[in-house]
Amino acid sequence: MNILLIRHGECxxxxxxxxxTSSGQVQAQQLAKLLNQILLTKVYVSDNVxxxxxxxxxxxxxxxxxxxxxxxxxEIYRTLVGGxxxxxxxxxxxxxxxxxxxxxxxxxxxxKDETVAIFTHGNVIRYLLANVLGMKxxxxxxxxxxxxxxxxxxQKDKDSICVKLINSIDHLEQPSKIYTGPVEKNIFID
Numbered sequence: 001m002n003i004l005l006i007r008h009g010e011c012x013x014x015x016x017x018x019x020x021t022s023s024g025q026v027q028a029q030q031l032a033k034l035l036n037q038i039l040l041t042k043v044y045v046s047d048n049v050x051x052x053x054x055x056x057x058x059x060x061x062x063x064x065x066x067x068x069x070x071x072x073x074x075e076i077y078r079t080l081v082g083g084x085x086x087x088x089x090x091x092x093x094x095x096x097x098x099x100x101x102x103x104x105x106x107x108x109x110x111x112k113d114e115t116v117a118i119f120t121h122g123n124v125i126r127y128l129l130a131n132v133l134g135m136k137x138x139x140x141x142x143x144x145x146x147x148x149x150x151x152x153x154x155q156k157d158k159d160s161i162c163v164k165l166i167n168s169i170d171h172l173e174q175p176s177k178i179y180t181g182p183v184e185k186n187i188f189i190d
Contacts, residue, residue, distance in 0.1 A: 003108070004038075004117040005125045005152040006031065008050040020053045027149035027172055032057035034151075034171040038115065042066045044108070045119040046073035054149065055119040072104040075121035081130070082141035083123070101127060109156060122146040128154070132163050147172075 009024030009031070020028065035058050045055045047069050059065060076097040079085055101124060108116065126140040132154055135143075146152070146167055153165035 001109075001111075001113060001156040002115045003154040003156065004035075004040075004115070005128060005154065006035075006054070006117055006119050007122050007125055007146050007148055007150050008046075008048075008054040008119065010148040011050040017049045019049050024050070024148060025053070025057075028054040028057040030172050031149045031151075032061050035117065036061045038117075040065055040117050041115050042068070042111075042113045043117045043119065044073060044104075045069045046075075046121060046124075047071050048074055048121070051119045051121065058117075058119075070104070072100055073118065073120040073124060074100075076101055076123050076127060078123055078141065080137055081123050081126040081144075082138035105131075109161075125152055129163055129166060132161055 009020045009027040011020050011024055012018040031054065040062070043055065043058070043065055045051055045067055051073070052069065055067070059067070077089065077093045079094050080098055105128060108118075125146045126144050127137045129144065129152060130137040130140040144166070147169050149169070149172055151165065151168045151171075152163070153168075155162055155164050
């Protein structure tokens with residue numbers, strides 16, 4: 001199984017469920033062109049607007065693709081990946097988010113799909129990659145850059161699971177200005 005973890009395009013800031021910016025829309029179109037070259041057997045999409053709008057560019061090119069829009073892929077609380085606490089956040093959010101994403105991941109790994117794309121959020125991607133890499137997820141906030149419309153790749157076979165690619169943004173003409181960091185190109189893991 002090949003699992004493509006795709007972060008949504010650049011979005012508006014300071015909104016509860018933000019839409020894509022005009023740059024984010026362009027990023028989503030560039031991403032869709034690349035993904036159009038890959039035969040995806042199934043797609044999972046967070047039901048947050050920014051992930052849905054990113055996915056919509058892909059589905060325009062591939063209208064017969066099987067997909068599931070789900071709240072299980074909504075952003076997880078940043079403390080799960082080592083981010084700071086936010087004042088006023090429900091004290092049970094971290095536990096609920098962890099249970100939700102762990103449940104989704106377990107179900108996905110049990111499926112028989114061959115090439116899956118997941119349109120989701122940066123902290124979800126950090127959390128999943130950290131778990132596959134065997135690192136504490138709470139260390140990934142500062143150690144793992146996940147840019148807007150980036151692609152990361154996990155491969156699973158009968159006996160193993162491994163990370164093959166993190167944060168690929170080579171398909172983007174103008175990467176996001178918001179989520180840049182020390183890692184701006186691909187990290188390949190052999």
